[in-house]
Amino acid sequence: MRLIAFGCSHTYGVGLKDCWLDIGGPGDLPPSKLAWPQIMSKFLNRECINASKWGSSNREIWHRIINFNFEPDDLIVVPVSYTHLRAHETKA
Numbered sequence: 529m530r531l532i533a534f535g536c537s538h539t540y541g542v543g544l545k546d547c548w549l550d551i552g553g554p555g556d557l558p559p560s561k562l563a564w565p566q567i568m569s570k571f572l573n574r575e576c577i578n579a580s581k582w583g584s585s586n587r588e589i590w591h592r593i594i595n596f597n598f599e600p601d602d603l604i605v606v607p608v609s610y611t612h613l614r615a616h617e618t619k620a
Contacts, residue, residue, distance in 0.1 A: 533580055586609050
């Protein structure tokens with residue numbers, strides 16, 4: 529059983545101590561192990577898949593969701609991002 533979390537930098541964990549470089553951002557670091565999806569998955573005793581990406585717009589989050597390979601017993605959490613984010617928007 530898996531917990532799948534989609535979202536922007538808040539879900540990714542940008543700014544947490546394991547997800548911040550001296551260059552002023554997460555760079556190519558993986559999602560933080562201190563972010564809420566990892567904590568929630570431990571509480572629910574599920575594998576954590578943090579499918580978020582820092583800087584994601586709602587359109588990119590939607591794109592990642594519809595292209596994800598879900599399993600029948602997945603628990604999916606999708607917090608929406610700010611409406612003005614367009615930095616990493618996927619062209620569809």
